[in-house]
């Protein structure tokens with residue numbers, strides 16, 4: 528059975544109750560959205576009030592979209608996150624600059640629809656501390672993330688085992704077990720699938736999600752992925 532840690536990021540928290548519930552169930556990371564068009568948008572001080580309830584028990588992640596230095600400075604000062612997630616069109620050089628300026632680990636979110644997207648995402652591999660693969664937003668959506676849509680996880684089969692990524696996009700209690708058993712994923716991220724209305728997390732959905740993750744991880748440890756069996760002794 529693998530003893531590797533499995534990271535679970537719950538994104539778009541707006542209340543202490545939801546944050547405490549998610550962390551109580553095993554969230555290793557909680558994300559706060561700084562994007563005014565999102566139903567999950569918070570101010571730095573709103574995020575701080577929620578984050579302080581769980582600080583030290585989960586990594587606090589500030590999620591931003593092509594934010595200016597002034598915006599990032601305000602978020603850093605208000606929230607004091609442990610990590611920054613860049614969820615816009617930030618270039619590798621920009622990711623590097625953000626890391627250098629704030630001295631914090633950076634998650635770079637990349638939108639995936641096909642193999643070429645995944646290939647392009649690897650340009651960030653040695654620059655970002657972690658890659659987060661999310662689905663491309665559906666047509667008409669104003670949100671770069673939190674859209675509740677998945678991409679074809681079979682694309683991930685092409686990745687080298689050394690690529691450390693977080694899987695997101697439309698994960699919920701009904702499909703997260705399949706996502707875990709169909710991939711080599713060691714970290715997942717979920718948001719809208721744990722809500723009863725846009726921006727409103729639900730304790731029952733959070734519970735169902737963590738229950739599904741727990742049983743999928745148990746099953747994966749007992750029965751390794753077919754590719755791991757095929758690669759034995761190679």
Ligand SMILES: O=C(O)c1ccccc1NCC(=O)[C@H](O)[C@H](O)COP(=O)(O)O
Nearest residue numbers: 538565672673674675696697717718719
């Ligand atoms: O969640 C948002 O509203 C959001 C808005 C703007 C940029 C990023 C956003 N979410 C970032 C996340 O990390 C989400 O958890 C990720 O996109 C998956 O969301 P979902 O498909 O709803 O699980």
